[in-house]
Amino acid sequence: MRLTKRFFALSSVATVSLVLMLAACETVQTTQSGLVGVDRQQRMAVSAQELDQAAGKQYATLIAEQKQKNALNRNAAQVTRVRSIANKLIAQTSVFRPDAPRWQWEVNVLTSPEVNAWCMPGGKIAVYTGLIEKLQVTDDELAAVIGHEISHALREHARERASEQIVAGSVISIGSALLGVGSLGQKGAEYTYMGLVGLPNSRSHETEADRIGVELAARAGYDPRAAITLWQKMGQVGGSAPPTFLSTHPSSADRSSDLTVYAQRVMPLYLQAKNR
Known part of the structure; x- marks a missing residue:
C-alpha cells in the first residue's frame, strides 16, 4: 500500500513537472498543413541543427559499413x-x-531481407531490398512507403521524440529522488509515461506521416490509394500485431480507415498530376 501511494505521488509529481518543463520548450510549427490539414504544433527541447548533424554522421557510418559488406546499391x-x-x-x-x-538528400538501397525503409532527419533515406522483393511493391506502393518516411523527417518526429524523452527522463529521475521510491517506483513512472504520453504520441506521428505521405504521393503523380494496399501487405508480413494501446503504430483497421479517407481527399491532386 505504501509503495502504491508513493507510486501515485511520483506520478503526480512527474506529470506536473512534465507539463511545466514542456511548457518551457520551444513551440514550433515544423510544416505547413497541406491539403490533409496536419497543423499540430510541437514542443522541442533539442536543436534541429544538432540532430541533423548527428543523423548525417550516423548515416555516413552506416553507408560505409554497408559498402564494406557489399550490401550497398547492388x-x-x-x-x-x-x-x-x-x-x-x-x-x-x-x-x-x-x-x-x-536539404542534402541521399537515397540508397541496402541489400537485406528486412522489410523496412526509413528517412533520418535532414533527408537521409534507405530502402531495404526485402521490402521491394518480399512485398513485390508497385511504384505507387513504393511511393507510399517512401513518402511516409519522408513525412517523418518533414515533421521532425525524431526531434520531437528526443525532446519528450529528455524532458520525461529528467522529470522521472528528479521525482524518484525527491520521493525516495527507488528503482521500482521509477520504473513504474516510466511505464505510466509511456502509456499516457509516449506511445499515443508515437501513434499520432505515424498517422501524420500517413496523411502527409499520401499527399506527397498524389502530388508526384502516384495513386494515393496504394498506401492502403501497401500497409495491408506490411501487416501480412509482420504477423500478429500487439494491441493498439501497446503499439507505436495504429491498428491495421484504424490505419486503413484513415488512409481511405485521406487518399480520397487528395485524389484531385493525383488526377491533376496525371493529366499534366
Missing part, C-alpha cells in the same frame, strides 16, 4: 527505380516545407 535497376520515385516525392516537399527541397 542492383542498379532497383537503385534507379527507388531514386526516381524518391526524387519526384522530394520535389513536392516544398508544399509542406519551403526549405526541404534544399
